[in-house]
Amino acid sequence: MFGLGLGGAVLVSAALVGARPSPSPSPSTSTSTSTSTSTSTRPGAACVGVETVTQVGPRRLCCAGATCESRFDGGGVEWRIAWDGQALVGPAVLRRSDGSVAAEGRYAAGRPEGAWRELYPSGKLAAAGSYKGGAPDGSWTAHYESGGVREIESFAGGEYQGPYVSFHPGGLSWCNGQYDGGEKGGKWTCRDASGALTAEGKFVRGDPRGRWTVRSGAKLRRVTDPSFMPDMGLAY
Numbered sequence: 325m326f327g328l329g330l331g332g333a334v335l336v337s338a339a340l341v342g343a344r345p346s347p348s349p350s351p352s353t354s355t356s357t358s359t360s361t362s363t364s365t366r367p368g369a370a371c372v373g374v375e376t377v378t379q380v381g382p383r384r385l386c387c388a389g390a391t392c393e394s395r396f397d398g399g400g401v402e403w404r405i406a407w408d409g410q411a412l413v414g415p416a417v418l419r420r421s422d423g424s425v426a427a428e429g430r431y432a433a434g435r436p437e438g439a440w441r442e443l444y445p446s447g448k449l450a451a452a453g454s455y456k457g458g459a460p461d462g463s464w465t466a467h468y469e470s471g472g473v474r475e476i477e478s479f480a481g482g483e484y485q486g487p488y489v490s491f492h493p494g495g496l497s498w499c500n501g502q503y504d505g506g507e508k509g510g511k512w513t514c515r516d517a518s519g520a521l522t523a524e525g526k527f528v529r530g531d532p533r534g535r536w537t538v539r540s541g542a543k544l545r546r547v548t549d550p551s552f553m554p555d556m557g558l559a560y
Contacts, residue, residue: 396421405431420445429455444469453479468493478503492517501527 386393392412393404400421406414411434418427422445429440435458442450446469453464459482466474472495478486484503492498496519501512507530514523521544525536536547 410434434458456481458482 386395387407390406390408391404392407394402396402400423401419402421403416403418405412405416412431413433414431416429416431416436417425420426424445424447425443427440427442429436430438432438436455437457439452439454441452444450448469448471449467450469451464451466453460454462456462460479461481463476463478465476468474470493472493473491475488475490477484477488480486483506485505486503487500488503489500490498494517496517497515499512499514501508502510504510508527509529511526512524513521516522516539520539521537522539523536525532525538526534534548537544538547539545
């Protein structure tokens with residue numbers, strides 16, 4: 325989820341609360357998030373409690389009446405959402421500094437809840453899935469900006485759990501396998517964009533174990549307890 329990670333997921337997490345985990349940083353996307361609590365003011369409204377520092381700079385949550393908003397340093401509204409006196413509630417739209425929509429969904433009791441979707445700056449769908457109690461839950465699907473499915477992954481209580489599959493831009497399967505308790509487990513198989521096998525073997529608690537079949541040049545070879553991590557086709 326938003327580092328525009330699953331193709332684009334984790335802006336919800338970076339800007340507010342709750343985040344889809346990002347176990348494998350993308351070469352083109354990195355998310356560094358830390359939080360601190362402070363109180364300040366701006367003309368005409370009280371600024372309450374939450375200041376989040378992400379890779380795009382500081383955020384300050386300002387509430388006036390039944391509405392809270394976060395503004396970019398340059399002045400644009402990053403997001404605006406209802407405040408029931410205790411927590412953020414209702415529809416939420418997160419925007420980038422250029423005004424484009426990055427993510428939209430709903431909050432309940434101060435946490436992301438139900439269906440959310442993430443968008444590329446172009447407005448095309450980047451990823452879609454659900455939150456439960458502020459954590460990713462169930463199936464999430466990420467898309468290439470060109471429109472094809474990039475990966476389909478499963479969550480339970482905010483951790484990777486269950487089947488995973490990624491796809492090459494042309495639509496053929498890249499890698500598929502299973503997650504257990506947030507780590508790769510069991511048999512994983514990866515293929516290149518032509519459909520040829522590149523790696524197949526077993527993971528135990530996130531580490532490759534036992535005998536693997538891997539491609540070396542034009543040939544497949546068998547290796548034991550490989551000290552490599554196959555290119556799993558992770559989109560983040």
